[in-house]
Amino acid sequence: MNDIDARGYASPEHLVSTDWVQENLSDPNVRIVESNEDQLLYRAGHIPGAVEVDWVDDLNDPLRRDYLNRSEFEKLMQRIGVTPETCVVFYGDKSNWWACYSLWVFQLFGHTNAKIMDGGSLKWQNESRALTKDKPELPKTQYSASERDDASIRVFRDGVLAHLKQSGKLVDVRSPEEFAGTRMHMEGYPNEGALRGGHIPSAVSVPWAKAIDPETGCFLPASELRRIYETEGGLSSSDDVIAYCRIGERSSLSWFVLKYLLGYQNVRNYDGSWTEWGNLVGVPIEKSA
Template identity: 35%
Template sequence: MHPLINVQTLAQALTDERPPILLDVRWHLAGPRGIEAYRRGHLPGAAFVDLDEDLAGPPGVLGRHPLPTAEAFTAAMRRAGVSADRLVVAYDDADSTAAARLWWTLRYFGHDRVRVLDGGYRAWVDAGRPVTTGEPEVPPGDFTARPGRLPALDADGAATLAKSGVLLDARAAERYRGEVEPVDPVAGHIPGAVNAPTLGNVGVDGRFLPPELLRERFAELGATDAADVGVYCGSGVTAAHEILALTVAGVPAALYIGSWSNWIADPAHPVAVGEF
């Protein structure tokens, strides 16, 4: 199943006898909580999923956004109406950063029918599609989380891949170089990692670049379907967006879930600064 869906195709699918489950996962790292945006307007029938509460466990040495337990994720997805046999479509404001985390996490826990609305809420509104402020009564789903269905890395695996394969750092270039660090207490990157800022995966409208352009972008960094590829970011959120872009490009990749926030929790881990 292609990981993306456009507005027209989604609108048609919502008229089916068994329409997709819509999940609104708008999230603002340094602003109002996503639930506030959801209450101001969302796709009809969409349930809200909180990235911090539903798609991550408590922050700590495992990272700022470690994976939730299978039990907690099962409960969250059932509350949102997710069932194993129903297509799920996730969306956020526009660029799919948060929606990609939901896409990856659902697939990691065993749900194969998940897509992301390309361009998100903005694309839906710009196309003149209806929105609502009413919160739907969502029938409970029957999804059961079974972890390990996608490749994932821990710190040791990321360090090995940085030497033997291609480890992409999805953060902004200035964070990769260690010039600034607005979130974590240590600046820099994993030695051997290659910078590939996730914003380079989308256009100004928030939609993903065409597959051929994504393939070209990643190939220039050594990330092809012939290489072992992994991705990390600050806490594992934007890295999932990079995984989604790589999937569109036809390049399999593993996610370092704990990412930089987990790496620096161990003072024995080396830190690099600068371009390499």
């Protein structure tokens, strides 16, 4: 049993080790994808054969606040050499924030054959594994995607309001200060224009970083995750849960934890998050005492 299998996750097949990636670098059915916040990182050195998917340039609509559409997703898949059968392994900076965000966006189009490389790019780098500046030359593939499904794993503001009326569970994965309303942005980041601070009523605070071992950058074992999200956070795997943060990136990581590591069947990411909720007229907000 490898380390990841021993951690007791509900769907361990969605998380792979750096060793696994190393062993599968030349597998034509595996595509390694790097997604970062810092656009220089991929160009400065990436896993041999890895392609870059940038959260701004590749996944977001340049005009509207929304994601790419089906046709654009198909073009992206063709460009990065992915077929519907390809196993896509994401990794990146910041403990895999953007890797999880990319994986989540891929799943909006039904590409569920996707994994996260545990520990992200920093673990690969710290293990002194090979890096290259060479971009792979990939044959253009054929890819027919499903229409984007915004219902199963994504939720909009009206859905959050309906969820509130049904006393659904919400998890706020921002910092405790953002949750309390004493800060309207995470430390080190600007206020992106939210006019109100606080959190969505009834949300529990489970900062995203609690799911990560600070020493290794890897996800904690399931028993520890259950203590954090369930014993302390009051969630249950049978709950209908909405995760949110500032713009949906940190909550993508928490969504991945709840869905694949703890096996929650009904968990959605509210990507509008606080930059939307904190500006909406008339919606309820709570602040911690």
